[in-house]
Amino acid sequence: QLITKMKDILSTAPFFESFEEFKSHLISKSGLKDADLSKPLRLLLCGAEKGPDLHLIYPLIKNYLVEVIK
Secondary structure (H helix, E strand, O other): OHHHHHHHHHHHOOOOOOHHHHHHHHHHHHOOOOHHHHHHHHHHHHOOOOOOOHHHHHHHHHHHHHHHOO
């Protein structure tokens, strides 16, 4: 399942200071982009299909990604 795949990628991802680096890593590892990437990522990070732009919340949660995706 896509959510499980994203959780695996996120749980083993190195720390990235910027959202753009983080997003590039996810695109590289998952092969997804645009809405195919942002929808499952938003569900994991926000718990909802709609919400704030991910680049705005990333600086607030980047140090806690593993805890956030549990």
